[in-house]
Amino acid sequence: MLPGQGHRHNAPRLESVNSEETVDVVLIGGGIMSATLGSLISQLEPDWSINVYERLGEVAQESSNAWNNAGTGHAALCELNYMPENADGTVSAAKAVSINEQFQVSRQYWAYLVSIGALPEPHNFINATPHMTFVKGRANIEYLRKRVEALRDEPLFPDMEYTEDLERIAEWTPLIAKKRNPRQKVAATRVESGTDVDFGALTKYLLSDLERRGASVQTNHQVTWLKRQKDGTWKLRVRHLVGQTPKVVRARFVFVGAGGGALALLQHSGIPEIKGFGGFPISGQFLRTTNPKVVAQHQAKVYGKAAVGAPPMSVPHLDTRVVDGETALLFGPFAGFTPKFLKTSTWFDLPFSIRLHNLGPMLQVGLKNFDLVKYLVSELLASRAKKMAALREFMPTAKDRDWELITAGQRVQVMKKDPEKGGVLQFGTEVITGADGTIAGLLGASPGASTAAPIMLDVLARCFPDRFVGWEPRLRQMIPSFGRELSIDPAAAEASLSETAKVLELTA
Numbered sequence: 001m002l003p004g005q006g007h008r009h010n011a012p013r014l015e016s017v018n019s020e021e022t023v024d025v026v027l028i029g030g031g032i033m034s035a036t037l038g039s040l041i042s043q044l045e046p047d048w049s050i051n052v053y054e055r056l057g058e059v060a061q062e063s064s065n066a067w068n069n070a071g072t073g074h075a076a077l078c079e080l081n082y083m084p085e086n087a088d089g090t091v092s093a094a095k096a097v098s099i100n101e102q103f104q105v106s107r108q109y110w111a112y113l114v115s116i117g118a119l120p121e122p123h124n125f126i127n128a129t130p131h132m133t134f135v136k137g138r139a140n141i142e143y144l145r146k147r148v149e150a151l152r153d154e155p156l157f158p159d160m161e162y163t164e165d166l167e168r169i170a171e172w173t174p175l176i177a178k179k180r181n182p183r184q185k186v187a188a189t190r191v192e193s194g195t196d197v198d199f200g201a202l203t204k205y206l207l208s209d210l211e212r213r214g215a216s217v218q219t220n221h222q223v224t225w226l227k228r229q230k231d232g233t234w235k236l237r238v239r240h241l242v243g244q245t246p247k248v249v250r251a252r253f254v255f256v257g258a259g260g261g262a263l264a265l266l267q268h269s270g271i272p273e274i275k276g277f278g279g280f281p282i283s284g285q286f287l288r289t290t291n292p293k294v295v296a297q298h299q300a301k302v303y304g305k306a307a308v309g310a311p312p313m314s315v316p317h318l319d320t321r322v323v324d325g326e327t328a329l330l331f332g333p334f335a336g337f338t339p340k341f342l343k344t345s346t347w348f349d350l351p352f353s354i355r356l357h358n359l360g361p362m363l364q365v366g367l368k369n370f371d372l373v374k375y376l377v378s379e380l381l382a383s384r385a386k387k388m389a390a391l392r393e394f395m396p397t398a399k400d401r402d403w404e405l406i407t408a409g410q411r412v413q414v415m416k417k418d419p420e421k422g423g424v425l426q427f428g429t430e431v432i433t434g435a436d437g438t439i440a441g442l443l444g445a446s447p448g449a450s451t452a453a454p455i456m457l458d459v460l461a462r463c464f465p466d467r468f469v470g471w472e473p474r475l476r477q478m479i480p481s482f483g484r485e486l487s488i489d490p491a492a493a494e495a496s497l498s499e500t501a502k503v504l505e506l507t508a
């Protein structure tokens with residue numbers, strides 16, 4: 001059944017034209033974003049027909065795959081880049097609070113899906129993992145103290161422990177302290193209620209549930225072309241990559257959840273809203289160990305401070321990861337550069353994304369981010385020995401033989417036109433929507449998968465403004481804090497944290 005009354009698009013009911021399939025919603029890409037949006041739509045409008053197209057042979061093989069990202073449930077409990085020191089030396093909690101607030105929306109939605117049996121036992125995709133910060137040197141310790149102070153009374157950050165005592169750190173996680181110079185000045189924080197999330201597994205579960213609810217999820221299908229029709233619908237050409245057979249599909253609403261492939265598709269769509277946007281790809285690597293003796297000595301995600309010039313998401317961290325029931329440790333990321341926008345695409349992505357309207361902003365970004373370019377070149381040239389040395393800053397006893405280098409997912413950072421600066425590079429996420437609300441897409445990668453639920457709610461609010469008000473009671477059933485700020489309501493924050501921890505079985 002098609003979306004009808006109350007919808008501001010006045011397109012006529014869709015009929016099959018020349019045997020073209022017609023659906024209410026097409027989701028391009030089988031990653032966490034499409035999966036989350038599909039899940040929300042199917043809960044809100046169970047009768048809408050949904051087709052998901054994924055170009056690879058399986059869903060969740062790009063950024064959402066467990067080993068292509070770090071699996072941190074980003075709640076700003078340990079990521080220092082969400083609370084940088086201001087020029088006047090003060091530290092503000094605002095951004096960290098807003099990231100945490102967004103993560104609570106995702107947690108509540110996942111808890112709801114577990115409670116109705118739409119997602120399986122939570123340990124299959126989320127596990128309690130304390131979130132720690134670890135810094136060295138007086139200036140960094142001073143900064144960390146200020147950070148703790150700024151978060152002390154924040155309802156979403158209860159129970160943050162702080163220490164400058166190496167023995168206490170050794171109790172929290174032996175690997176950080178073992179064989180460390182006891183005279184070194186160090187400090188750490190720990191929040192027990194952090195999480196490790198297997199976003200790959202979560203994506204697969206969400207899409208399987210979507211299929212059970214009647215959607216069609218088609219792998220090996222690449223969307224190669226899309227065009228808005230006079231009646232307000234979208235025509236898409238989809239190529240079956242095994243048989244090479246093309247087909248045409250019509251949709252009333254299209255979500256471009258193609259990750260690194262989104263910029264090209266949105267440019268292709270011809271919507272004016274994409275003008276001035278470009279993409280800056282940053283590749284990455286992680287060091288990984290599965291040696292059970294090493295793994296057993298670390299049960300946390302420990303984030304440090306980023307190097308000068310490093311992009312905010314390149315903060316080094318040593319993480320416990322639980323993937324497919326196996327526990328491993330991950331260290332990184334080490335940034336790099338390739339012109340590819342997806343791990344599995346080609347080197348033509350960057351040059352082919354250049355248009356007259358984004359050339360200026362892209363050049364400005366190149367000229368104004370010399371520190372970043374310098375940092376990327378130094379990372380590119382870093383030998384394995386240098387990477388192991390970076391790991392030993394965290395884990396002095398790390399042995400070469402225990403660690404393998406793996407290639408992480410591609411991030412495509414957003415470059416966009418700026419009236420004052422010409423062009424800016426931003427590290428967040430940008431939702432692009434067509435003016436008539438029939439198409440939306442997502443650019444950028446941070447805070448990423450953790451905030452998939454609030455970001456997709458934003459897509460729904462922007463694309464279906466007339467229907468959204470009617471959806472609100474249902475949304476409040478699924479996400480109890482929907483429309484409210486937990487950070488200004490200590491009782492609600494406490495209830496949200498404890499309720500979701502119970503349903504998601506998050507006990508460390």
Ligand SMILES: Cc1cc2nc3c(=O)[nH]c(=O)nc-3n(C[C@H](O)[C@H](O)[C@H](O)COP(=O)(O)OP(=O)(O)OC[C@H]3O[C@@H](n4cnc5c(N)ncnc54)[C@H](O)[C@@H]3O)c2cc1C
Nearest residue numbers: 029031032033055062063064070072223259261448449450
């Ligand atoms: C190194 C790294 C570390 C990260 N760490 C974290 C973290 O710790 N916590 C966190 O919350 N987030 C993290 N992220 C971010 C997070 O992984 C992403 O934000 C998220 O996975 C993006 O999901 P997506 O669905 O938009 O994209 P993807 O998962 O990349 O999915 C897009 C899909 O679209 C498909 N596709 C592309 N073009 C087409 C087409 N034309 N037709 C059909 N299909 C197409 C692709 O094959 C792909 O499967 C990290 C990312 C990286 C790269």
